[in-house]
Amino acid sequence: MKAIVVTDRAAGTAGMTLVERPEPQAAINDVVVQIHASGFVPTEMEWPSTWVDRAGRDKTPSIPGHELAGVVTALGYGTTGLSVGQRVFGLADWHRDGTLAQFVAIEARNLAPLPGDVDFTVGASLPISGLTAWQGLFQHGRLQAGQTVLAHGAAGAVGTMVTQLAREAGAYVIGTGRGADRAKALDFGAHEFVDLENDALEEVGGVDLVFDVIGGDIQKRSADLIKTGGTLVSIVGPVEARPASGLAVDFVVEADRADLGEIVQRVRDGRLRTNIDHVASLDDAVAALNPTERRKGKTIIRVRP
Numbered sequence: 001m002k003a004i005v006v007t008d009r010a011a012g013t014a015g016m017t018l019v020e021r022p023e024p025q026a027a028i029n030d031v032v033v034q035i036h037a038s039g040f041v042p043t044e045m046e047w048p049s050t051w052v053d054r055a056g057r058d059k060t061p062s063i064p065g066h067e068l069a070g071v072v073t074a075l076g077y078g079t080t081g082l083s084v085g086q087r088v089f090g091l092a093d094w095h096r097d098g099t100l101a102q103f104v105a106i107e108a109r110n111l112a113p114l115p116g117d118v119d120f121t122v123g124a125s126l127p128i129s130g131l132t133a134w135q136g137l138f139q140h141g142r143l144q145a146g147q148t149v150l151a152h153g154a155a156g157a158v159g160t161m162v163t164q165l166a167r168e169a170g171a172y173v174i175g176t177g178r179g180a181d182r183a184k185a186l187d188f189g190a191h192e193f194v195d196l197e198n199d200a201l202e203e204v205g206g207v208d209l210v211f212d213v214i215g216g217d218i219q220k221r222s223a224d225l226i227k228t229g230g231t232l233v234s235i236v237g238p239v240e241a242r243p244a245s246g247l248a249v250d251f252v253v254e255a256d257r258a259d260l261g262e263i264v265q266r267v268r269d270g271r272l273r274t275n276i277d278h279v280a281s282l283d284d285a286v287a288a289l290n291p292t293e294r295r296k297g298k299t300i301i302r303v304r305p
Contacts, residue, residue, distance in 0.1 A: 001020070001021055001022070001023045001101055001102040001103050002018060002019075002020065002021075002101065002102050002282055002283075003018070003019060003020075003021040003063050003097075003100060003101035003102065004016050004017070004018055004019075004063060004064065004065070004100035004101065004282070004285055004286065004289075005017055005019050005021070005060075005061035005062060005063055006045070006050065006060065006061065006062060006064055007060045007061045007062075008060075009045070009050075009051050012045040013042060013045055013289050013290050014290055016064075016285070016286045016289060016290070017286065018282070018283065018285065018286060019061070021063070021101065023102075023103050024097065024103055024104060024105035025074075025105060026074045026075060026076030026079070026105055027076050027105065028076050028077050028078050028079075029076055029077075029078055029079050029107055029108055029109070030075075030076035030079060030105050030106060030107055030108065031072045031073075031074065031075050031076065031079055031082055031088075031105075031106060031107075031108050031111065032072070032073050032074040032103055032104070032105050032106075033068060033070040033071065033072055033073065033088060033103065033104050033106060033111070034070050034071050034072075034073045034102065034103055034304065035068050035069075035070040035099055035101060035102060035103060035104055035303045035304065036069055036070045036071065036120035036124075036302070036303055036304040037068070037069045037070070037120040037121045037123065037124035037300055037301065037302050037303060037304075038065045038067060038068050038069075038098075038099040038100050038101075038124055038300070038301045038303055039065065039066070039067030039068070039099070039124045039125055039127065039128060039298060039299075039300055039301075040064065040065045040067070040100060040289055040299060040301065041066070041067075041128055042289070044064050044065075044066070045064070047094065049094035049095045050062060050064055052095075053095050054095050059095075062097060062098075063097040063098045063099075063100055063101050063104075064098050064100055065092070065098035065099035065100035065101075065301070066091055066092045066093075066094065066098050066099060066127070066128065067089075067090075067091060067092075067099060067124050067125070067126070067127040067128050068089060068090060068092060068099040068104060068106075068124055068127075069087075069088070069089040069114055069120040069121070069122075069123030069124040070087075070088065070089075070104075070120065070303075070304070071085060071086065071087055071088070072084050072085065072086045072088055073103070075108075076105075076108075079108045080108070081108055081109075082108050082111060082113075086113060087113065087114040087115075087116065087120075087123075088111040088112065088113060088114055089111065089112060089114040089120075089123035089124065089126065089127065089260065089264070090106065090110045090111035090112055090127055090255055090257075090260060091110055091127040091128065091131065091253070091254075091255035091260075092104055092106050092110065093106065093107065093110065099124075100282070100285060100301060100303075101282075101303070102282070102303055102304070109255070109257065110255035110257075111255075111257070112257045112260035112261050112264065113261075114264065115264060115268060117268060118264060118267060118268060120302075120304075121276065121279055121300050121302060122267065122274050122276070123264070124300050124301075125157075125274045125275070125276050125298050125300055126260070126263055126264065126267065126274065127255070127260065128157075128158075128253060129157040129158045129160075129161045129275070129298065130161050130259075130260070130263040130272075131253045131254070131255070131256065131259055131260065131263070132158050132161070132235055132253045133158055133161035133162040133165050133211075134161075134165060134259050134262065134263060135251065135253060135254065135256075135259065136162070136211055136233045136235065136251065137149075137162060137165055137166055137169070137209070137211065137233075138165075138169075140231070140233050140249045140251050141209045141211070141231045141233045141249070142231065143166060143169055143171055143208075143209055144169075144170075144171075144208075145169060145170025145171065146170060146171070146172075147171050147172070147208035147209060148171065148172045148173075148174065148206070148207045148208050148209070149162070149166045149171045149172070149173050149174065149207065149208065149209045149210075149211060150174050150176065150204060150207045150209070150210045150211070150222060150225065151163050151166065151173055151174065151175050151176065151190065151211045152176045152177070152196075152210070152211060152212050152213050152214050152218060152222070153176070153177055153213040153214060154173075154175025154176055154177050154181065154185035154188070154190050154193065155175070155177050155181035155184040155185045155188070155275075155296065156177070156213065156275070156297075157275050157297055157298045158213055158235070159175065159177070159185070159188075159211075159213060160184075160185075160188040160273070160275040160297075161272070161275070162211045163175055163185065163188045163189045163190050164188055164189050164271070164272050164273065165266075165272070166209075166211075167189040167190075167191075168266070168271055168272075171208075171209075172191050173189060173190045173191050174190065174191065174192050174193070174194060174204055174207065175188075175190030175192070175193045175194070176193070176194045176195075176196050176201070176218075177193070177195070177196065178195065178196065178197060179195040179197060179198060181193075181296075182195065184296070188273070188275070196218065201218070201221050201222070201225075202221065202224075202225070204225055205225070206225060206226070206227040206230075207225050207226060207227065207230065208226070208227055208229075208230045208231070209226075209230060209231050209232075209233065210222045210223070210225065210226060210230075210231070210232045210233065211233050212232060212233065212234040212235070212236060213235055213236060214236065215234065215236035215237065215240070216240075219232070219234065219236075219239070219240060219241050220240065220241035222241075223241035223242060223243045223244075223248070224241075224243075224244075226243035226244075226245075226246045227245075227246070228245040228246065229245065229246055230243060230245075230246040230247075231243075231246055231247045231248070231249060232246065232247070232248045232249070233249050233250075233251070234248070234249070234250040234251075235250070235251065235252075235253070236250070237250060238250055274298070275297040275298060276297050276298050276299075276300055277295045277296045277297030277298060277299060278291075278295060278297075278298075278299045278300070279299075279300045279301075279302055280299065280300075280301055280302065281301070281302055281303075281305070282301055282302070282303045285301045288301065289301075
């Protein structure tokens with residue numbers, strides 16, 4: 001099969017190459033999926049799991065990518081809940097070979113059915129961004145209707161999901177980002193927008209939940225805005241700044257079939273829009289994943305035409 005591999009951590013995405021690799025086999029509780037579309041997060045090149053297995057052993061050349069949409073082609077021993085020929089989407093294991101390939105072996109529990117009226121390209125754009133937003137808001141942030149959410153990076157892949165889901169849940173959403181992102185953040189549902197380069201973040205006032213995708217100084221300043229009993233939710237590693245009278249949570253997104261089902265249902269009925277900026281073929285993936293200009297949404301690799 002064709003697959004993108006990486007071998008040099010220092011080279012990052014510039015070290016990607018398209019090669020031939022053996023097709024994977026399904027282990028116990030696995031399925032093999034023929035991938036139609038794959039998502040990719042550039043920060044994967046910084047994750048230890050891209051380069052080593054769970055025992056810390058070098059696993060290069062490794063196949064990056066963790067978001068997928070495709071069709072089940074084989075079942076491993078003991079696998080239940082899915083069938084050959086079924087359309088699926090989901091989130092591949094961090095430590096195993098990933099989804100920038102024509103096939104992937106993946107635990108069945110990491111997948112959810114993909115309805116026939118949802119395109120594979122859309123399906124592949126949902127797992128990381130959608131699950132991160134869903135789990136950060138509702139499981140870790142315990143968001144309630146009537147609360148105020150400060151959503152950093154509101155025009156990005158995760159931020160647009162955070163904004164839409166929080167607004168649907170009855171929250172007041174203040175988006176942040178660069179000035180050029182204002183129109184997009186408002187289009188995706190933010191009630192107001194703060195230009196982090198030119199506006200005073202402190203003028204936002206008190207908020208119930210900060211969803212942080214930036215870290216550093218922005219995180220520290222945001223922590224001071226959180227009301228008593230509020231929550232700072234971070235996806236950028238251990239929290240450096242904690243609210244004086246609230247909670248601070250950092251988390252790593254997890255595959256969850258029920259959560260994926262909630263997300264894709266919202267896509268089907270028009271409550272949730274994806275944020276796809278660019279779609280490229282597997283043959284063109286290396287160039288697409290090394291853009292010469294800033295991407296304004298997700299890049300999806302269409303593996304199967």
